[in-house]
Amino acid sequence: MNLDFSPEQVEFRERVRDWLHDNVPAEKRPPDGAEGRAFDLAWQQTLYRGGWAGINWPKEYGGQGLDTFQQLIFLMEYSRCGAPGDHYRFNGLNLAGPTIIACGDEAQKATYLPPILKGEVIWCQGFSEPGAGSDLASLKTRAVIEGDEMIVTGSKIWTSWARFADWQQLLVRTDPDAPRHQGITWVINRMDNPGMDIRPIRDMAGGTDLHEVFYDQVRIPLQNVVGGLNNGWKVSMAQLSFERGTAFMPSQIETQNTIEALIELAKTRRLEDGRYAIEDDHIAYQLATLRAEIRSLLAMTLLGISRNERLAMPGPEGSMLKLFQSELYKRITALALDILGPDRTALDELAGRWPRAFLGSFANTLGGGTSEVMRNIIGERCLGLPR
Amino acid sequence: MDLLPSQEQQQIVDAARHFLEGEFPLADALQLAEGESRITREHLTRIAELGWIGIGLEEAWGGVGYGLCEEALLFVELGRALLPPSILCSVLGARIAAAGSTRGDAAEMGRVTGTILSGHCKIAAAVPRTSTSASIGDVVSGEFMLYEAGDADFALMCNTGGAALVSLSALKSLTPVSCIDPTLSAATFAADAIEASAFIATAQDDLYHRGALLCAALLLGIAEATLQRSVDYAKEREQYGKPIGSFQAIKHYCADMAIRCESLRAMLYYASVKLAQGDDSGRFDVHTCKALAVNYAQLNANTAVQIHGGMGYTQEMDIHLFVKRAQVLAGLFGGERQHLRDLLAQPRPD
Structure with a gap:
């Protein structure tokens, strides 16, 4: 039982503190929307240029390859100086990114990870459905395999930031005959894909960051499947353990x-x-x-x-x-x-x-x-x- | 940084739990007469032989030479086994006597230190009934509630200013009280300028915060023991053809109990390290830990009665003993309100 930081960790903390002191933006984050997106991406770009993006992500994908304690030290300093929250960056940094690191193939890692850290893209999630909330495994959004594509039809709900996102981590049912946990696939979807309709939902606090997303014959290449076809439940459970x-x-x-x-x-x-x-x-x-x-x-x-x-x-x-x-x-x-x-x-x-x-x-x-x-x-x- | 116990610390915990389960099964407590102590003087010497009383005391003073962290870990196990608070008083009493032995009546206090560490001296806990009227120093005055006075040699009393040992023979009129906890005897007494056998000021050795922390450890033991019993019972007991633990009403009680245990255990580790380091925030963390411990141990023990249903309300099961002990420990070394006031008065901790 000890709370001691090593001399290297103490030195690391000093560097974090100095850099944040010089770089944290003075202005407040604008309200959500296009301006919020621009602010979040600009801040991520600043972090990236400063060498502070993806503290615990592997170096080959643009991360810093540092350990959990350095991540903790970074976050404590980050919070202490009032640096901007994750906001729209949350999903890519904390959910989609770590999931691709854990379950993605080499091509997926090389394609999708660096843009998150460089502040080029915003990610969102398509898990819950109107009929599948707490009972997530009952999700019905259907994906039919056709050649090297899947064709997705259905709807998702509670998708934060959907209007302002570039990519989406999507759970779809690829095998309706399999036991319900075994017919699900985790796939990466482009938010400008034809056949999608996005409806904002006004929440009780007045925000419009939640959405319902409709899919009508949306085509997604099979190479976007992460962790293998029909293996999406396991992939999403790994992800939820990051989330929680x-x-x-x-x-x-x-x-x-x-x-x-x-x-x-x-x-x-x-x-x-x-x-x-x-x-x-x-x-x-x-x-x-x-x-x-x-x-x-x-x-x-x-x-x-x-x-x-x-x-x-x-x-x-x-x-x-x-x-x-x-x-x-x-x-x-x-x-x-x-x-x-x-x-x-x-x-x-x-x-x-x-x-x-x-x-x-x-x-x-x-x-x-x-x-x-x-x-x-x-x-x-x-x-x-x-x- | 590693907040978990080291391998050596875990060995202390495992050995203590093994010993306590073998020697002090709680089933025995159900057979005792009201007010009869669970540990005889023989038991106390056996416990002393294990080095538990001097576990955190410096070797130069005849202790084992571990620190506050090991002491706190041991006390979680003592709390789980519902061993009485007189052991906590022995641990703190040895520190008072050892420090006292460097002052005037050195020879006598040196002897007392030895008898405490060898388990040949029993120390009862004296709790100020009102903190404003109690005066604890070289001379002691005030009204106190005394636990386990029966065959004790000294009473230990403590407040934020310091801690004193008073010879039990110096206390004149004890008024017996029927105690909520049937495994403890209790009495009240009024002290009017009684000379203490030894006194140690907080500036020299902060026994108030040490005592509060160890008391929180005892309460964590209660919180964890009542969670474990509840989970075991919920897996076994069937109603409507199913184990009751499959019902969310029961499952969610258990989940909340588990969070309280996790929160309190984390806080106990954190506060132990901080207080042992003498950090500025150490006292803040002890206030936090004791306040949470009182609240969480009571909530867990009380919830355990509900989970055990009608049987939980009887004295045929041992759950009631945890409910009752939690009430006793709530008042030792500052109650919840006192510690909450103290922690709110402090500046933002580091």
């Missing part, structure tokens, strides 16, 4: 900033009775409890990394982190509104970012697997309870 394992490390670390910001808010906001919010016992109790739980989230992240260093793949414990963090985030934003008092209803500068964050927080316990699915996974895969 390390992909949320930035947001776990960022949550520390969020609770500290909320404590600051409570020290400066007055309640209806004239006292500062932090002087109220009930608010102070909740703030302290959240600060404690978020401190333990950091410890859990470090314990998870230590465990991953001894094992090859992230284990199901990643589901605990995902569940814990998303539920905590909801409680933080709900408490923020309590602290804001009557100002809580203002969606502009009067109440700052909090009311929108509160509305947006509901997505955290739904996306990437609902909290209920996470609890099933923990119960069955960590504790061995029967299905």
Whole structure:
């Protein structure tokens, strides 16, 4: 049990800190849309030129080939200086990219990985369907093999950033007669492919980043299949373990900033009775409890990394982190509104970012697997309870 | 950086768990009379022979010479086996006596240190009933709740200012209390300027935070033991023709219990390392750890009763013992509210 960094790691941290200090953009990220896309790609290009893109990706595909601890150090510094979030870059960097690294062939790696790191493309996901949410394996979007192509017909939903994405990681049913987990294929699709129709969905926080995507006889070359035909379930499970394992490390670390910001808010906001919010016992109790739980989230992240260093793949414990963090985030934003008092209803500068964050927080316990699915996974895969 | 126990640390854990399961099966506790201690003085000397009481004490003082991390890992196992808090008092008491032996009554305290480390001296936990009225120093005053006074030689009392050993014979009128935990005896007493046998100030050795951390370790043992029992029961017990663990209502209880264990274990490791290093954030992390431990151990133990159904409500199973012990440990070395207040008052930790 130790938390010591080696002299090399300390030196690495200094370099990260210096570079971020000189390069993090001063301006805020514009709201989502074409401007958001341009901002995200420009920042990724800056990271790439600075030699900080793909910290733990292999060097031959443009990554830095560094270990998990260096990734952790990088993320901690990154979060500390308030550098831009992943936003539209999330899928390529944390899901599609790692999946292609783990399951793709050489040609796929050479074609698809470097553009992600160079800030040339945005990726999105096509997993859920209107009829296949938590029960993902019941997906029906059909792909018929014809020569060296597959022809896809069906629809996907909850695809974040679809209008602004270049590539999509898509799950399709290639063998309708096989047992349901065995007839699925993971394939790369171009978002400008003919036969696709994209409909934005307005979410409860006012955003339009979610989409329903329709496929009518969309042709995809078979060479875009990752991990083999009818093997898509296994590929997507590997991916979900990234999503629930390390992909949320930035947001776990960022949550520390969020609770500290909320404590600051409570020290400066007055309640209806004239006292500062932090002087109220009930608010102070909740703030302290959240600060404690978020401190333990950091410890859990470090314990998870230590465990991953001894094992090859992230284990199901990643589901605990995902569940814990998303539920905590909801409680933080709900408490923020309590602290804001009557100002809580203002969606502009009067109440700052909090009311929108509160509305947006509901997505955290739904996306990437609902909290209920996470609890099933923990119960069955960590504790061995029967299905 | 590696937050997991090393191989050597894991061996300490495995050996302790093996010994405790063999020597102190919880089934035995169900046979005891109310207030009868689970560990006799003979047991205490056997435990001392294993080096557990001096595990984290410097060798120069007669200890084993491991650190706070090993001590914390051991206490998780003691908590899982529901061994009484007097062992925690022995571990801390040895530190007070050892430090006291370098002062005035050196010979006497040197002898006491030896008897504590060899398990020939039992120390009862005295908890201030109100922190404002209690004064703990070379002279002790205030009202206290005392656990395991029965055959104890000293009482240990501790607050943020320091920790004292008081000879039990110096305490005049103990008023017995029927304790919620049937494996512990309890009494209240009022001390009016009683001279302590030894006192150590926090500036010299921070036993308040050390005690809070080890108490959190005991509570983690409870959180983990009640999770394990619940999972085992949910796999075995059938209703509607299926193991109850296949129902999401039960499965999700268990999942939440597992997260509490993971969170608390991670926090215990983290806080142990930080406090042992003497880091600025060490105390913040101990406040965090104890506050979470009180909350999570209670939630897990209480949920375990619900998962065990009607049987969980009986004294034929051992679940109730965990519920009750969690209540006792909640008050030792600062309660949840106190630690939450303290952690909120601190600047942003590193």
